Amino acid sequence: xxxxxxxxxxxxxxxxxxxxxxxxxxxxxxxxxxxxxxxxxxxxxxxxxxxxxxxxxxxxxxxxxxxxxxxxxxxxxxxxxxxxxxxxxxxxxxxxxxxxxxxxxxxxxxxxxxxxxxxxxxxxxxxxxxxxxxxxxxxxxxxxxxxxxxx
Numbered sequence: 001x002x003x004x005x006x007x008x009x010x011x012x013x014x015x016x017x018x019x020x021x022x023x024x025x026x027x028x029x030x031x032x033x034x035x036x037x038x039x040x041x042x043x044x045x046x047x048x049x050x051x052x053x054x055x056x057x058x059x060x061x062x063x064x065x066x067x068x069x070x071x072x073x074x075x076x077x078x079x080x081x082x083x084x085x086x087x088x089x090x091x092x093x094x095x096x097x098x099x100x101x102x103x104x105x106x107x108x109x110x111x112x113x114x115x116x117x118x119x120x121x122x123x124x125x126x127x128x129x130x131x132x133x134x135x136x137x138x139x140x141x142x143x144x145x146x147x148x149x150x151x
Contacts, residue, residue, distance in 0.1 A: 005055075006032040015039050021047040031055045040064045045071050052078035060086040062112070067091045077103035084110040 004027050020043050024030060030053045043066070050056065051074050059082060066072075069092070076082060077100050085108060102108065 003029045005029050007034070011037070016042060018042050019045045020049050021045045022051070023049050024053055025049070026052045027056075028052060028054050031057070033059060036060065036063050038064070040066060040069075042068060044068050046075050047071050048074045048077070050076050050079055053082075054078060054080050057081050057107075058084045061090075062086045062088045064090065066095070068094060070094050071097040072101055073097045074100045074103065076101060076105055079108075080104055080106050083107050086112040088112045088114045 007024075007027075007030065017039070020040070024033070025048055033053075033056060046066070046069055049072075050059070056079055059076075059079075064087075072095060075098075076085065082105050085105075090113070
């Protein structure tokens with residue numbers, strides 16, 4: 001079992017990466033992850049990328065370019081300690097699958113999904129259906145620039 005606790009990738013050369021599925025899969029001890037400069041421009045598959053990162057509490061993916069991503073199945077499933085997730089600026093126009101994306105994210109209290117209506121609709125359907133966690137605040141930035149907080 002891998003006991004990786006902190007990952008900081010400031011200059012990771014991944015410009016040609018097209019598949020990041022299972023990249024941090026089952027990194028149970030991972031508590032800090034800084035991938036703000038991670039190049040995601042060509043990635044098409046992010047399935048189970050963070051699945052079972054059960055110690056991770058905060059994740060900021062606002063710099064991710066997901067314009068080519070088609071699948072995010074189970075991307076955050078099993079992240080049971082995740083409290084704050086920033087997915088703002090996600091351009092999910094090619095996204096086809098989000099099945100089980102937030103499955104077992106029991107601690108998720110703040111979810112920023114202000115970047116894309118497709119992601120907002122899908123996440124909202126999932127949040128209302130799942131009785132295991134209650135998101136206290138969903139942050140949505142509308143096209144007019146106004147920010148709306150839903151509690």
